[in-house]
Amino acid sequence: MTFLNPHFLTCFLYILIVLPLEFNVPSLGSASSSFQHKLSAELKETDQILSYNSSITTTHGHHGWIGPSGHRRIVVDVNGFGDFKSVQAAVDSVEVNNRMNVLIQINAGYYIEKVVVPTRKPYITFQGAGRDVTVIEWHDRASDRGPDGQQLRTYHTASVSVFANYFSARNISFKNTAPAPMPGMQGWQAVAFRISGDKAYFAGCGFYGAQDTLCDDAGRHYFKDCYIQGSIDFIFGNGRSMYKDCELHSIATEFGSIAAHGRKSPDEKTGFAFVNCRVTGSGPVYVGRAMGQYSRIVYSFTHFEDIVAHGGWDDWDHISNKNKTAFFGSYQCWGPGAAAVHGVSWARELEYEVAHPFLKKSFVNGRHWIAPSDA
Ligand SMILES: *[C@@H]1O[C@H](CO)[C@@H](O)[C@H](O)[C@H]1NC(C)=O
Ligand SMILES: *[C@@H]1O[C@H](CO)[C@@H](O)[C@H](O)[C@H]1NC(C)=O
Ligand SMILES: *[C@@H]1O[C@H](CO)[C@@H](O)[C@H](O)[C@H]1NC(C)=O
Numbered sequence: 001m002t003f004l005n006p007h008f009l010t011c012f013l014y015i016l017i018v019l020p021l022e023f024n025v026p027s028l029g030s031a032s033s034s035f036q037h038k039l040s041a042e043l044k045e046t047d048q049i050l051s052y053n054s055s056i057t058t059t060h061g062h063h064g065w066i067g068p069s070g071h072r073r074i075v076v077d078v079n080g081f082g083d084f085k086s087v088q089a090a091v092d093s094v095e096v097n098n099r100m101n102v103l104i105q106i107n108a109g110y111y112i113e114k115v116v117v118p119t120r121k122p123y124i125t126f127q128g129a130g131r132d133v134t135v136i137e138w139h140d141r142a143s144d145r146g147p148d149g150q151q152l153r154t155y156h157t158a159s160v161s162v163f164a165n166y167f168s169a170r171n172i173s174f175k176n177t178a179p180a181p182m183p184g185m186q187g188w189q190a191v192a193f194r195i196s197g198d199k200a201y202f203a204g205c206g207f208y209g210a211q212d213t214l215c216d217d218a219g220r221h222y223f224k225d226c227y228i229q230g231s232i233d234f235i236f237g238n239g240r241s242m243y244k245d246c247e248l249h250s251i252a253t254e255f256g257s258i259a260a261h262g263r264k265s266p267d268e269k270t271g272f273a274f275v276n277c278r279v280t281g282s283g284p285v286y287v288g289r290a291m292g293q294y295s296r297i298v299y300s301f302t303h304f305e306d307i308v309a310h311g312g313w314d315d316w317d318h319i320s321n322k323n324k325t326a327f328f329g330s331y332q333c334w335g336p337g338a339a340a341v342h343g344v345s346w347a348r349e350l351e352y353e354v355a356h357p358f359l360k361k362s363f364v365n366g367r368h369w370i371a372p373s374d375a
């Protein structure tokens with residue numbers, strides 16, 4: 001764990017309040033035409049994307065800093081050679097309002113369980129033995145019923161959900177093993193991982209699913225050298241995130257899309273910045289969709305295989321003029337699919353000055369919480 005410790009420098013206490021509002025990301029349906037005919041009911045849902053409410057409270061005086069001190073290591077081993085056999089049991093053993101750096105070492109194996117890291121357990125790291133050998137997986141879909149008899153809906157399907165700040169994960173995979181939906185099927189959103197906490201760091205991780213694999217919900221996040229697989233909107237949410245040196249792997253059959261970003265107003269600093277990534281797999285895929293009115297997605301120095309759909313980008317519904325308010329662009333991308341990323345006039349090849357904020361870890365204020373060697 002090599003986070004810089006910025007906490008001595010700042011006296012901010014970030015309070016994240018995750019509102020229970022939920023929505024389902026519309027299905028792409030059987031072909032591109034379904035992109036063009038969004039139901040108004042679906043629209044109404046997306047208007048309510050309010051899954052995140054943060055307010056910053058400055059603490060005055062000398063007792064303001066609340067940060068980690070000390071280290072604790074917990075070993076999880078599915079075969080019983082550790083402190084716990086399940087990941088959730090290890091998380092449950094961490095004190096509420098934890099103040100230590102807690103390293104949860106998860107030995108090689110398949111952990112078939114749903115895991116939640118609650119808001120009041122910050123500074124937890126999941127350390128796998130390698131993303132091919134340590135896997136946490138579950139199989140919920142949006143239309144499955146929860147304990148209350150209601151449909152789970154997209155955000156509650158995540159195999160692993162993290163609400164705490166300063167979470168990190170290394171060399172581990174997260175899967176949702178629900179089968180990929182056939183085109184047009186409803187209710188098959190199946191999230192592998194949901195990050196709703198602030199200042200989360202991921203290195204060498206795998207995220208496996210089909211529709212809605214990675215819920216990059218809210219907060220500042222950095223993904224380094226990760227592998228993210230899916231078919232429809234497989235990175236989605238309103239996070240403020242940088243994806244560096246990652247592989248974005250499409251398993252779309254007839255049509256798919258990589259990223260759907262939910263920025264709702266021009267005042268939000270959220271967006272998805274992909275830097276030096278590789279887009280691989282099957283297509284055709286849209287590289288970005290305007291889930292929010294002010295959606296922001298930028299690809300830089302990224303290699304695209306020849307799988308990009310005609311037009312490259314999708315305005316989500318064609319009736320709310322998101323093509324006038326979304327900020328979609330690319331900067332010095334390459335590969336056989338790169339030309340298609342310029343497929344619509346409102347997704348531009350950016351000037352260096354415009355692209356610059358999306359190229360550096362400062363996009364997520366990383367200078368204060370990501371060590372140079374981790375960026
Ligand atoms: C966010 O929380 C603050 C403080 O609790 C509240 O005043 C504000 O109305 C909330 N905003 C939303 C969008 O819920
Ligand atoms: C993660 O895996 C990579 C590649 O196998 C390895 O080089 C690295 O040391 C591992 N990191 C940790 C923290 O185990
Ligand atoms: C934006 O979308 C509207 C509605 O589909 C369409 O009429 C218009 O031509 C689009 N503008 C551009 C620049 O693509």
